[in-house]
Amino acid sequence: MEYIATFYTHFxxxxxxxxxxxxxxxxxxxxxxxxxxxxxxxxxxxKTSEDISTMISEDIEKVFxxxxxxxxxxxxxx
Amino acid sequence: xxxxxxxxxxxxxxxxxxxxxxxxxxxxxxxxCIACFIxxxxxxxxxxxxxxxxxVRPEIxxxxxxxxxxxxxxxxxxxxxxxxxxxxxxxxxxxxxxxxMFLGCPLRMILRLAGGxxxxxxxxxxxxxxxxxxIVFLNKGFSLxxxxxxxxxxxxxxxxxxxxxxxxxxxxxxxxxxxxxxxGAAHAPVMIALAAGLIVGAxxxxxxxxxxxxxxxxxxxxDWHLISGFIAILVTALVGNMVLGxxxxxxAAQPIAHTDGLWNFLGMALAGFGxxxxxxxxxxxxxxxxxGNIDSVITVIGLTFGxxxxxxxxxxxxxxxxxxxxQIAVIIGFAVVLAIAYFNxxxxxxxxxxxxVQIEA
Numbered sequence: 001m002e003y004i005a006t007f008y009t010h011f012x013x014x015x016x017x018x019x020x021x022x023x024x025x026x027x028x029x030x031x032x033x034x035x036x037x038x039x040x041x042x043x044x045x046x047k048t049s050e051d052i053s054t055m056i057s058e059d060i061e062k063v064f065x066x067x068x069x070x071x072x073x074x075x076x077x078x
Numbered sequence: 079x080x081x082x083x084x085x086x087x088x089x090x091x092x093x094x095x096x097x098x099x100x101x102x103x104x105x106x107x108x109x110x111c112i113a114c115f116i117x118x119x120x121x122x123x124x125x126x127x128x129x130x131x132x133x134v135r136p137e138i139x140x141x142x143x144x145x146x147x148x149x150x151x152x153x154x155x156x157x158x159x160x161x162x163x164x165x166x167x168x169x170x171x172x173x174x175x176x177x178x179m180f181l182g183c184p185l186r187m188i189l190r191l192a193g194g195x196x197x198x199x200x201x202x203x204x205x206x207x208x209x210x211x212x213i214v215f216l217n218k219g220f221s222l223x224x225x226x227x228x229x230x231x232x233x234x235x236x237x238x239x240x241x242x243x244x245x246x247x248x249x250x251x252x253x254x255x256x257x258x259x260x261x262g263a264a265h266a267p268v269m270i271a272l273a274a275g276l277i278v279g280a281x282x283x284x285x286x287x288x289x290x291x292x293x294x295x296x297x298x299x300x301d302w303h304l305i306s307g308f309i310a311i312l313v314t315a316l317v318g319n320m321v322l323g324x325x326x327x328x329x330a331a332q333p334i335a336h337t338d339g340l341w342n343f344l345g346m347a348l349a350g351f352g353x354x355x356x357x358x359x360x361x362x363x364x365x366x367x368x369x370g371n372i373d374s375v376i377t378v379i380g381l382t383f384g385x386x387x388x389x390x391x392x393x394x395x396x397x398x399x400x401x402x403x404x405q406i407a408v409i410i411g412f413a414v415v416l417a418i419a420y421f422n423x424x425x426x427x428x429x430x431x432x433x434x435v436q437i438e439a
Contacts, residue, residue, distance in 0.1 A: 010221065011220065011221040011424050016429060031295050031303065038149065038286065039366070039371075040291050040362070052437055057429045057432065058430045058431075058432055074438050075436075075438070
């Protein structure tokens, strides 16, 4: 499964990408795609087969599931 | 490239409108300048006494209303705030001091370049250096901490205040102060300026156009998306200025500009450094403020205060060059921004997981 996580802060994203590296999950840190948000932070895109519900950190604002060219909001920390 | 069409289109429109606003009466190379226009509004409200830069710029009113309406239409009006508000106020204040040392916000820097003002190249180098310094802190863990959701009504107050200002401009202009000479007296007709702001505000909200973000994303991610808007503004305004005979190449005798390279460099370096910590240039702050970001509202108030102080205490440059007070203020500004950057570095790299998370599939 491929996911994009958005964060409240820039450093939250950097920390999360380091966390993924420590678990040998490769990830890409990049500007949040426009269709996902009107704000301009950075996001982390990664693939994992683990249960995503155990991987939601406090810094994460939203998680999107990527299926082909579609993205589905699966978690929103309101 | 496909994904860049919107932002390039926006850049082209901003370039064309900026050139036309000068043709319709705005000061030279000042079709748009967020710093100058906020400064003019501060003057019109009597917050400073520099009688050559006092006018309620309808472009700013249009930007806010255009961005607000676009955010509502796109269901993107989200009211949030609470991320180090007073640090943001201070950063906004200092960004304005830096911009008024150079004589223009980053957007006007592009427009000055497009008008042939080579001092803007020095500014651009400084701006890029300032952003690079900010990025070092971002990567070291700089953070103004997260935002929180706020009541929706809170978000309506800023656009409403701007509408109130417009009503005063139209119905009781006698409450306001207007320059009789100088840049404040040079302006396009009200409705043209308002329409220009509405269009640019709506497009900037839609595309997240940001001068600081463009250079930041290019340095951090080799991502050309935002900077392609920046380049589109430059190219379009350059061509437009040449067609309309508004292009004049050189350092000397440029409209509302000075030739002191060191202080042009330092002014924009300070503006770039402060803006990257804020997460966006003054234009972007104005757009975010209009779509419910209360932290950006606080930043805009900081910019306004900075402008008022800059003119009351003779910090702002003029065509004759920088002032000693302005030079001292820029140096203090660097010290304060460095302190904000340093003391907001998060030491902990721990990632704390939430428990019992509900995933919607």
